[in-house]
Amino acid sequence: MRQRLTLAAAIGSAALIALAGCGSSTNSSSSSGSTTLVFFGADYGTGPANSTTKYWDAIASAFHKANPGITVTVQTVNWTDFPNKVQTLVQNKQFPDILEGDTAPQFAQSQLLYKDSAVLSPSVLANMMPTFLKDGQYQGTDYGIPFTTSTRALYYNKKIFAAAGISSPPQTWAQLQSDAAAIKAKGYIGYGMPLGSEEAQAEALLWFLGNGGGYVNSGGNYTINSAQNVQALQFMSRLAKAGDTQPSPGTTDRKDVWAQFAQGRIGMVLGSPAVIPIIQAAGVLKPSDYSTANVPGHRAPLASTLGVHDDIVAFNTGGHQAAIKKFLDFVYQDKYQLQFDNEYDLLPATQSAAAAMAKNSMFAAFLKNIPQSVNYPSKTSWTTVENQIKTTLGQAITGNPQTILNAIQQTAAKGG
Amino acid sequence: MPEVAAAEEAAGEQHRRAASPPRPQRAGRARRTRRRLEPLAWLAPATILIAVVVIWPIVALVQTSMQNITPIGVTIGSAGARNFTKLFHDPNLPGILARTVLWVVAVVGITMLISLGLAQLFNQRFPGRRITRWALIAPWAASVMMTALIFRWMLQPDNGAINIFLHQLGIVHQFNSNESSWLGRPDSAMAWMIGVAVFVSLPFTTYTLLAGLQTIPGELFEAARVDGASRWRSYRSITLPLLRPAFVVAVVINVMNVFNSFPIIWEMTRGGPGYATNTTTVFMYNLKQSYIGEAAAMSVVNFGLIIVIVLIYLRVNNWNRQDAR
Numbered sequence: 001m002r003q004r005l006t007l008a009a010a011i012g013s014a015a016l017i018a019l020a021g022c023g024s025s026t027n028s029s030s031s032s033g034s035t036t037l038v039f040f041g042a043d044y045g046t047g048p049a050n051s052t053t054k055y056w057d058a059i060a061s062a063f064h065k066a067n068p069g070i071t072v073t074v075q076t077v078n079w080t081d082f083p084n085k086v087q088t089l090v091q092n093k094q095f096p097d098i099l100e101g102d103t104a105p106q107f108a109q110s111q112l113l114y115k116d117s118a119v120l121s122p123s124v125l126a127n128m129m130p131t132f133l134k135d136g137q138y139q140g141t142d143y144g145i146p147f148t149t150s151t152r153a154l155y156y157n158k159k160i161f162a163a164a165g166i167s168s169p170p171q172t173w174a175q176l177q178s179d180a181a182a183i184k185a186k187g188y189i190g191y192g193m194p195l196g197s198e199e200a201q202a203e204a205l206l207w208f209l210g211n212g213g214g215y216v217n218s219g220g221n222y223t224i225n226s227a228q229n230v231q232a233l234q235f236m237s238r239l240a241k242a243g244d245t246q247p248s249p250g251t252t253d254r255k256d257v258w259a260q261f262a263q264g265r266i267g268m269v270l271g272s273p274a275v276i277p278i279i280q281a282a283g284v285l286k287p288s289d290y291s292t293a294n295v296p297g298h299r300a301p302l303a304s305t306l307g308v309h310d311d312i313v314a315f316n317t318g319g320h321q322a323a324i325k326k327f328l329d330f331v332y333q334d335k336y337q338l339q340f341d342n343e344y345d346l347l348p349a350t351q352s353a354a355a356a357m358a359k360n361s362m363f364a365a366f367l368k369n370i371p372q373s374v375n376y377p378s379k380t381s382w383t384t385v386e387n388q389i390k391t392t393l394g395q396a397i398t399g400n401p402q403t404i405l406n407a408i409q410q411t412a413a414k415g416g
Numbered sequence: 417m418p419e420v421a422a423a424e425e426a427a428g429e430q431h432r433r434a435a436s437p438p439r440p441q442r443a444g445r446a447r448r449t450r451r452r453l454e455p456l457a458w459l460a461p462a463t464i465l466i467a468v469v470v471i472w473p474i475v476a477l478v479q480t481s482m483q484n485i486t487p488i489g490v491t492i493g494s495a496g497a498r499n500f501t502k503l504f505h506d507p508n509l510p511g512i513l514a515r516t517v518l519w520v521v522a523v524v525g526i527t528m529l530i531s532l533g534l535a536q537l538f539n540q541r542f543p544g545r546r547i548t549r550w551a552l553i554a555p556w557a558a559s560v561m562m563t564a565l566i567f568r569w570m571l572q573p574d575n576g577a578i579n580i581f582l583h584q585l586g587i588v589h590q591f592n593s594n595e596s597s598w599l600g601r602p603d604s605a606m607a608w609m610i611g612v613a614v615f616v617s618l619p620f621t622t623y624t625l626l627a628g629l630q631t632i633p634g635e636l637f638e639a640a641r642v643d644g645a646s647r648w649r650s651y652r653s654i655t656l657p658l659l660r661p662a663f664v665v666a667v668v669i670n671v672m673n674v675f676n677s678f679p680i681i682w683e684m685t686r687g688g689p690g691y692a693t694n695t696t697t698v699f700m701y702n703l704k705q706s707y708i709g710e711a712a713a714m715s716v717v718n719f720g721l722i723i724v725i726v727l728i729y730l731r732v733n734n735w736n737r738q739d740a741r
Binding site (some may be wrong): 075086087088090091102106109189243247265298311383386387390392394398399 | 485486487488489490535572576592593596597599600601643686687688689690691692702704705706707708
């Protein structure tokens with residue numbers, strides 16, 4: 001009897017361990033007319049209080065009320081861990097039905113996605129801003145649905161400008177340099193140049209564009225080591241070496257210079273509308289203490305600035321096309337677009353929401369830049385190229401810009 | 417044991433030969449089989465645990481290192497040894513390997529030296545010893561990531577606490593300059609990170625050595641004093657040799673910890689600028705962003721290096737035991 005007991009105990013505990021070892025399957029189930037959609041998205045919040053999960057949960061429950069047959073489960077992950085988490089989900093074939101935050105071409109290349117027209121009603125699709133829509137294309141078909149967008153401008157601290165005797169924001173690189181030097185002489189940091197791994201690709205592109213350069217030419221081919229780009233980095237390097245920027249731009253992250261700008265320690269930074277909540281949270285600068293202007297270029301301000309967009313993609317792996325379409329049509333109502341952008345100070349992706357938002361003067365300057373904005377290359381190799389830019393481009397400030405850009409171009413030419 | 421098994425085997429054979437064995441005999445056979453299988457049932461939980469938690473990840477790791485995986489995580493097919501060749505041809509790898517050795521040797525070396533002194537100090541009787549012993553636990557109790565973050569803030573070039581202090585001492589002349597940007601320059605960044613790693617390794621090492629010191633009988637020192645040995649002499653000839661077991665354990669555990677250490681470097685420099693402050697562990701993580709297969713290959717290499725360290729440990733441990741005999 002005792003033997004049998006111990007045997008049972010041993011087998012029982014073994015079974016428990018085995019269960020614990022493989023208790024993580026999150027497949028969506030659809031049975032007897034009820035469908036469960038799995039939504040996975042990036043978290044734009046700064047903590048539990050303004051987590052993006054709340055935003056999506058509210059939409060999901062409103063949607064469930066209108067469509068009792070469809071339940072949407074929501075999960076969001078902060079931006080730092082987001083790429084990793086998506087990699088893991090894909091690698092383990094635990095595909096969500098809807099993914100918000102990533103660009104589409106690579107998923108489309110692996111044939112994991114529904115095309116836009118399969119999961120959006122024609123009227124909703126027609127309402128998307130065309131600049132961003134064409135960016136989610138793979139081989140001529142739209143796969144990425146822009147969800148939230150932003151453009152970049154120059155933020156400058158009016159108080160510091162006044163103290164340094166500068167009357168208007170710089171338009172050219174030369175003006176930016178002399179202004180930065182004047183600001184530095186007053187004990188502040190002249191220009192905040194974040195070339196650290198967080199977002200080096202944005203700062204660099206804004207300088208490249210100012211010199212007529214960029215990541216790709218009009219034919220869509222990579223031109224990362226172009227003479228214009230090298231020159232731009234050489235100028236940035238001179239600026240840093242003269243001490244007109246914060247020290248070590250190559251290891252400074254965007255969030256650091258944005259925070260320092262909000263603290264009133266930096267005269268000028270390039271930023272998106274997302275700088276505004278940071279300024280408000282810091283409580284140092286009043287709205288009248290700072291303003292935005294077009295990004296300075298080599299000889300004239302940028303005609304087209306950087307536009308960034310985060311996309312929604314719909315996975316075909318779960319086979320829930322009809323349910324996804326219902327949900328996405330519901331999501332892209334103006335009220336939800338505006339709610340998101342007010343919460344996180346970003347810009348909408350639909351034309352009607354943008355029109356509604358243009359009434360807000362704070363955002364108007366950023367919104368008017370959208371139509372002629374330049375986006376990151378929409379190529380399947382971009383993720384790899386971007387990662388290399390993030391890691392290595394910062395070294396161009398102390399090292400040789402040509403060598404570093406050549407290495408990145410080499411990766412790009414290989415296709416990642 | 418083999419004889420018993422053989423006997424049972426023979427008994428089983430007999431049963432099988434009998435045309436229709438009577439019932440009681442069959443029951444006896446079943447009991448014997450059960451008894452034979454019983455150890456398996458006892459071993460099963462641990463075996464399954466090891467298989468699931470230890471062996472399976474290793475198998476998966478090696479598998480991944482030989483697959484061709486896109487940056488978003490889609491497995492395209494087999495890559496053979498290509499991930500490894502790519503890794504070994506990476507121009508950054510030699511520097512990273514050399515830096516990893518420097519990192520481990522410097523952190524463990526400095527930690528051991530300081531800990532020897534600290535352990536000696538804490539082994540003395542002095543007022544407040546209990547409090548100072550407790551205080552030493554603090555760097556150990558705090559999360560390594562938090563410690564690294566706090567150091568990064570203290571080293572902030574604009575108004576970090578350490579920079580303000582060094583400014584008052586006249587060592588840092590200007591804020592927001594190259595000299596105040598400790599983590600922006602690879603050399604000074606490595607030096608500070610080694611410092612932080614030593615700081616968090618001290619408590620464990622000191623306590624291990626302190627435990628070792630407390631096992632040394634006091635009579636030995638008395639006898640040495642009677643013989644007229646100097647303090648230095650008795651430290652060299654009594655303390656150090658008798659401390660060796662504790663010392664070896666501390667060194668090996670520290671080597672493995674420091675080799676695998678990720679949060680300090682990741683939080684303070686992300687391995688930057690470029691790859692200039694990467695160790696192999698950080699490099700593996702950096703690779704993973706674009707090249708999952710190659711990152712797995714780096715992991716396999718790291719795993720191999722750890723195995724080598726463990727083998728050396730077993731060797732040394734053996735040597736210790738023989739010595740004790």
